[in-house]
Amino acid sequence: MDHAGERREPTMRDVAALAKVSTKTVSRVINGLPGAGPEVVERVRAAARTLGYRPNLTASSLRRSDRRSATIGVLFEDLSNPFDSALLRAVEDRARHNGVLVLAGSSEDDHSLQRELLLSLSARRVDGLVVMAAGGHQDALQQERDRGTPMVLVDRPPTFGGTDCVTTTNRESSREAVLQLASLGHRDIAFLGDRRTLWTSQERYTGYLEGLAQAGLTLREELVRTDLHGADLAETATAMLLDLAKPPTALFTAQNLVTVGSMRVLRARGLQHRVALIGFDDFPLADMLEPGITVVRQDVPRLGRKAAELIFARIDGDTSPPVHAVVPAALVRRGSGEIAPSAD
Amino acid sequence: MDHAGERREPTMRDVAALAKVSTKTVSRVINGLPGAGPEVVERVRAAARTLGYRPNLTASSLRRSDRRSATIGVLFEDLSNPFDSALLRAVEDRARHNGVLVLAGSSEDDHSLQRELLLSLSARRVDGLVVMAAGGHQDALQQERDRGTPMVLVDRPPTFGGTDCVTTTNRESSREAVLQLASLGHRDIAFLGDRRTLWTSQERYTGYLEGLAQAGLTLREELVRTDLHGADLAETATAMLLDLAKPPTALFTAQNLVTVGSMRVLRARGLQHRVALIGFDDFPLADMLEPGITVVRQDVPRLGRKAAELIFARIDGDTSPPVHAVVPAALVRRGSGEIAPSAD
DNA sequence: GCCGGTTACGTCAACGTTGACGTAGGAGGA
DNA sequence: TCCTCCTACGTCAACGTTGACGTAACCGGC
Structure with a gap:
């Protein structure tokens, strides 16, 4: 019942002693290397089993030439x-x-x-x-x-x-998302992004700009909100955007927590069926919401x-x-x- | 630019040689042990920095008496x-x-x-x-x-x-969930569970039985479906339950993927506002669905x-x-x- | 000036394993 | 028969580090 906490772990030396061979032979058997007769192999295996021997990978990788720690x-x-x-x-x-x-x-x-x-x-x-x-x-x-x-x-x-x-195709897919929105007639598409220090945020923003340009839309600076780290900041930013005199008719949320934050605000205001939303990054149950959330899904x-x-x-x-x-x-x-x- | 891939990693010996001390002294400095003068400490630190020395925890834990690998x-x-x-x-x-x-x-x-x-x-x-x-x-x-x-x-x-x-309080919370459903007047409460070999499934099932008993309801065996590993199996089981001559009016889904599967079927049939559902395990966005999903949330x-x-x-x-x-x-x-x- | 104690080092071996190399014995060929 | 080669082992040292222990120098006190 009780664990034999104090006993030393058996080593190759112990196994070798029990099997009456050298430690090197034990090493060969444990690692399946040639140079050990079938009878000896069996004796060593039995000894290892009896003692509950477990190879010590740290010692092994220290000594090994390839130095792999696996x-x-x-x-x-x-x-x-x-x-x-x-x-x-x-x-x-x-x-x-x-x-x-x-x-x-x-x-x-x-x-x-x-x-x-x-x-x-x-x-x-x-x-x-x-x-x-x-x-x-x-x-x-x-x-x-x-x-x-x-x-x-x-x-x-x-x-x-x-x-x-x-x-991932951050830029290209973001551009595609914006073009999708523009093709429906949206002209006021907001961008909500994570920290600007993140490369992905920058790329997605660039894609947003490219999409606007390609659709012949002009950038409205006040529709761009960045550094939204976490759903709470995204909520605040979304609320502020919707409170603008000329609010956006579509949102491109460039990270999954941002998407969640924006969604919350849209629902709270009953706008989830009136304001378009595309998010970057899929998330579980996005398809079960009303409406289902259109996203850019990374593989x-x-x-x-x-x-x-x-x-x-x-x-x-x-x-x-x-x-x-x-x-x-x-x-x-x-x-x-x-x-x-x-x-x- | 190119990595010096072939060069050997510097060891304490290398640091010792450069700092003109023994390896033991390097060991003392690296581990912040007493027994090294301030001047020597600085020399060793400088040497370690110059060589890009990194302690080798595998060697250290091999030799150490406590044998910790951290x-x-x-x-x-x-x-x-x-x-x-x-x-x-x-x-x-x-x-x-x-x-x-x-x-x-x-x-x-x-x-x-x-x-x-x-x-x-x-x-x-x-x-x-x-x-x-x-x-x-x-x-x-x-x-x-x-x-x-x-x-x-x-x-x-x-x-x-x-x-x-x-x-977690699997049994107690499951019982509570069933009692909640019963208190609303539900008499036909189905149980949908994960693999029966799992202890949590068994406990939650026991809680379900206790809840029924405590509410004075009799168990309808055909309303119990187990071994639903994954959302797909849960969907099939849910569909079968709803197709019964006397279908359940409430579902207790005892695992999060099972909950998701059941939800999908309820939505597909437009029953999400008519059939009650309580799931074990919370999941992201459960509050954003229509209706929000009542769950037993583990801490x-x-x-x-x-x-x-x-x-x-x-x-x-x-x-x-x-x-x-x-x-x-x-x-x-x-x-x-x-x-x-x-x-x- | 001598003794006990402390500080700042150094030396040595060992942790568990494996690479390099050695050796005994048998098989096989000339 | 002798030489070579192969197989099945064993011996030894080393991987990078630290515990145990040694020692020289210095300090304070009487």
Whole structure:
């Protein structure tokens, strides 16, 4: 019943003693290397089983020449965000396939926290890193990469060269969303975005501008609200936009929490069927709302898979030129983005 | 620009040579231990900076007497599930606070996968484990615990003794939900549950039975549907229930994906305002639907915090008797659970 | 001036494992 | 028969770090 807490963990030496062979032979058996006769193999296996021996990977990777820890680090913004956790899951699945485990952390888009976690991962000698870079400078990331750690950035590209990266068609899909709204006759399309330091926000804003231009619409600066980090700020901003003398007839919300905030305000005012809305990033149940929410959907599993593929290729020694993979997002029409401007 | 991929990582020996001290002194400086003069400390720091030295935690924890890896393992069912990822995040926050990183994995409620991941974590000598046990037997878990690894189970209790555990008021809150429905006059309340091998499903079913009994209602066996793993199975089951000669007037869906499946069918049939629905587990946007979905909400951050507290206490040598912490869930009334039975 | 104590270092071995290399014995060929 | 090659082991040291222990220098007190 009680755990034998104080007993020392059995080591190869213990197994070797019991099986009456050398530790090296135990090593060979455990790792399935040739050079051990069938009878000895069986004896060693039995001894290991009897003692409850478990190989010590930390000792092994210390001594090994390839120095692999069979562990990668994943450093995202917030592991409880559905986008991040779906991405983590996709990376994890691919890692498992390679016998690799994942050390996961949330940087909260904070430099010093990201730096701290990076050092922590580095101290554990992870074989590679999949990182969603915090906004602003990326000194700590670059430094880590320059030390030779294979690295892939996801969602946001590096500001330094020589590193693989996987992103979505932020600009193109945003442009498409705006053109969709314009094609229904909307001329006053608002932009609500997350922090401007984030590359994705900038790209989506650029796409918005391109869409307006392509539709022959002029930008109304007062319809642009940025730095809306979190649903609460988005709510306030949406309310202010709707209170304008000439309010927007359509909203393009460039991040999922922003979309949720805007939706709340539209519903609270009973405008959900009168003001058009397209959001960037899908979210669960977007189709069950009234109206269904039209969104730009990123292919998260594919993003994750691609990132994992790249990191494992680099870990396996691939030295081909760095890749910037762009995964296409799709406009999913569910109703809210198909509302025509109401005659006022 | 190019990474100095081939160069060996600097070690304490390199730092020692540059600073003209012994490796032991470097060790003292790096770990902030006394026994080094201020001048030497500065010299060592400078040397470490110059060489880009990073301590090697794997070597350190191998040699150290406490053998800590400053890493814990988290083994949940599916890290992309909102419940699991919120839990992970809560554990991670507490771990960060202790300078500990988290190795995360998804067991997919599959024994052999769980076993495999467990071995993998064990090989890395994690200091402790936070586990959402796969349904059915828990041999691998018990074995791991018997080897002395501190362990806390979350969401589901162990089938073996001597292990801490954190769960929700599954039974009590389910009973409360059923009583709420009964108090509105519902007499035909259906139960839709996840896999019966899961302890939570069993508890919620027991709560359902208790609620019926307490309300003086008799169980109609054909209104009970279990083993609905995933939204698709839940949809089929819901449709079948509604097709009964005497269909239920209220649904108690005992898991979040099941709730979603049932909701879809109700909406598809235009019954969302006529058939009452209470779900176990909250989910994002449940309040934005028409009607808002009444749910039993678990206090996920608190569950995670509690689990983390317990595991770190055990890691720190707490040998007090095992704890089964129960975190209260709350009924959140949003509309769908407050629909009275329609006269038919 | 001598003794006990403290401070600031250094030396050495060991943590659990594996790479490099050594060796005994048998198989096989000339 | 002898030499070569192969197989099945064993021996030894090292991976990067730290615990245990040693030691030289210095300080204060009598």
